[in-house]
Amino acid sequence: MYARLKSIMSPDLDYGSSPEDPENCHVLIEAEIGPSESEGAEIFSFEVVTPAAIKSLPAPSWLRGYLLLPVFSWVGVEEAVNKLLMQCSGSDWNEVSKKLSQTLGWEFEDYEPHAS
Incomplete structure (x- = not known):
């Protein structure tokens, strides 16, 4: 089974628009990702961050959930997500x-399902 990007958006930035400084920013992204064979999707989130913005993070900083791009662009975000999805297959969702x-x-x- 493979995952597919179904939609992508940001609560911080309209799709297709650029941040004030695309070389020094961090933007929260929410991606609807689901099985390539079906309509369903779940929300995965991450922050796109540029090297200049990383310098302003307080130390120490954990970086899980961050995508490092030299300059913010929606094309770059989608390419990175699709590349990640190509590496994540499995026997089930x-x-x-x-x-x-x-x-x-x-x-x-x-989430932990409750036993009945």
Whole structure:
């Protein structure tokens, strides 16, 4: 099973527009990703951050959930997500989503189904 990017957006920035300084920014991204064979999707999130913006992060800083780009661009974001998705396959969606959650924030990351 493979994952597919179904949609991408940001609560911080309209799709297609650029931040005030594309070389010094961080932008929260939410991507709807789901199995390539079906309509369903789940939300995975990450921040796009540039090297100049990393310099302003407080030390120490964890970097899981961050995508480092030299300059912010929607094309660069989508290319990076699609490249990641090509590396995350599995026997079922649960296996694929767990692989994705090692890099991206996942809406069901801490979800534990209740036994009935």
